[in-house]
Amino acid sequence: MGSSDTASRRGSAFAHLALIVVAAWLPFAAALDAEFLDWDDGDLLVKNLAYRGFSFEHLRWMFTTTHMGPYQPLSWLSYALDHAFGGMDARVYHRTNLMLHCVGSVALYFLARRVLGSLFTRPDPDAQAVSEPSVERALSTPAAPSSFAGFGALATALLFALHPLRVESVVWCTERRDVLAAPFFFLALHAWWGYATRPNRRDYALALVLLLLSLLAKASAMVMPALLVVLDLGPLREAARARGLRRLVLEKLPVLALVIPFMWIAAVGQAKSAALATYDQHALVTRVLHAGYAAAWYVARMTWPSGLHALHRSPPPEAFLEPRILLPASAALALTIAAVFLRRRVPAFTWAWFAYLVILAPVSGLVKNGYHLVAERYSHLACVPFALLAGAGLAAVASRSRRLAWGVLVLAAAPLAWRTREYVRVWCDSRSLWTHTLAHDPDNDTALGNLAALELETAQTLRDTGEAWDTML
Structure with missing residues (x-):
């Protein structure tokens, strides 16, 4: 391959990176003037002195606390840097x-x-035709990604970055842990993919280090061992066969050794914060229905991001047998069955679906945590398999018509960017956040109470105070 081709590829990659940064920044730019919210930001940051410094006592607190539930020492360090500057x-x-x-x-x-x-590879550098998508061919021919794969990667990143479901994690300071853990999680998978296709110590060690950093930011990376099994059964199956069962098991043991302590700490932290529900409060059948509903809800909102707001309340346990829960849960079950039966005809969907279920599992409702039915922040990692699926589809379109692929990408990305820009403004201050929530859920007691508290703070007359108390009651 000539130097001109290499330079062209590098130029294309730099252009892609610049476009991704601009697209990830601009729709969220209004957040740069946002306030701390009266939803956890106060107790976590504004009233909390423990993270403001880098003394031994400050660092000891950061690495031992489960303040407000999560274990997140790396996130605390990032807050400390913010405070220092x-x-x-x-x-x-x-x-x-x-x-x-x-x-x-x-x-x-x-x-x-x-x-x-x-x-998407070119086994023969001099060949004119691009090969059909083939994991087997790709693994046997470690060629550089073609321009079509680069376009698909661009589409994946843009559809992730621009989506309104990202707003809660990006604009809410409390959810720093999401946006800090995600890069390490993605890069850990990147290193592992390199190790799996060309086994080497450097990629393996790098994957473990990056996984540890992700876990130190937020325990959501605890799904990694199960996710790696899905990859071995799916897109990396040929590489997995080459390594053999014994090696496949042994290579996962250090991953498990990293993950298990964080799983235990996460459970202890949530129990201390009184966030975990017991099986007396929510039986197994309720949890399974909850998980099914959640799986369908996130997919639906990825496709059509409507009805987004801060707090989607969980109904009482008996309500999980109502059609509003049963129908989405049944749809999720149907999709799971379809994924099994289509595993040979449409393997990309099958493995994207099961990767999605694995990533979502800890926050799906199987472990009942908090008083929400779903939370938009939980889509931050879980949506990635479908973003990759969309990127692969657009890469396939680009291999036939680049102009058509760009047209489809723009038609998909532009409305998402506009919707995100509008939704960011909702999260910029507490009053707009709770007013928006009440517009979608007029009986939301948390929103009513927080909005009434804001009214009390700004009350100018006895009448204003009385109205605020009426709202709170």
Whole structure:
């Protein structure tokens, strides 16, 4: 391959990265002037002195606390840096969140480029025709990703970065842990994919280090062992066969050794915060229905992001037998059955679906945590298999018509960017957040109470105070 081709590929990659950063930044730009919210930001950051410094006592607290539930020492360190540079200026904290979102989107681009590069390769550098997507061919021919894989990676990153479901994690300072854990998670998978296709110690060690960093930011990466099994059964099956069962088991043991302590700490932290429900409160059948509903809800909102707001309340246990829960849960079951039966005809959908279920599992409702039915922040990692699936589809379109592929991408991305831009403004201050929530759920007691508390703070007359108390009651 000539130097001109290499330079062209590098130029294309740099253009893609620039576009991703701009696209990840601009729709969220209004967040740079956002406030701390009266939803956890106060107790986590504004009133909390424990993270404001780098003394031994500060660091000991960061690495031992499960304050408000999560174990997140790396996230606490990032807050400490924000405080060191900007004190309690909310703009500094929001800027860091937004920068991390850009970094995560770029990391996903590199992951997608490696994954899709396994499907779109040129075995013969002098060949004119692009090979059909084939994992087997890709693994036997470690060629550089074609331009079509690069386009698919760009589409994957853009559809992830621009989606309104990202708003909660990016604009809410409390959810720093999402945007900090995600880049390490994506890069850990990137390194593991390199190890799995060409076994080497460097990629293996790098994957473990990056996994540890992701876990230190948020325990959501605890799904990694199960996710790696899905990859071995699916897109990496030929490479898995080459390594043999014994090696497949042994290579997962250090991953399990990293993950298990964080699973235990996460459970202890949630139990201390009184967030975990017992089986007396929510029986197994309720949890399964909850998980089925959640699986269908996130897929539906990825496709059509309507009805988004801060707090989607969980109904009482008896309500899980109502059609509004049973129908989406049944749809999720139907999709799971379809994924099994279509595993040979449409393997990409099958493995995207099961990867999605694995990533979603800890927050799906199987472990009942909190008083929400679904939470938009839980889509941050779970949506990635479908973003990759969409990217692969657009890469296939690009292999036939680049103009058509760009047209489809623009038609998909532009409305998402506009909707995200509008939704970001909802999350910029507490009043707009709770007013928007009440517009979707007028009986939301948390929104009513928080909005009434805001009214009390700003009450000018006795009449204003009385109205605020009426709202709160």
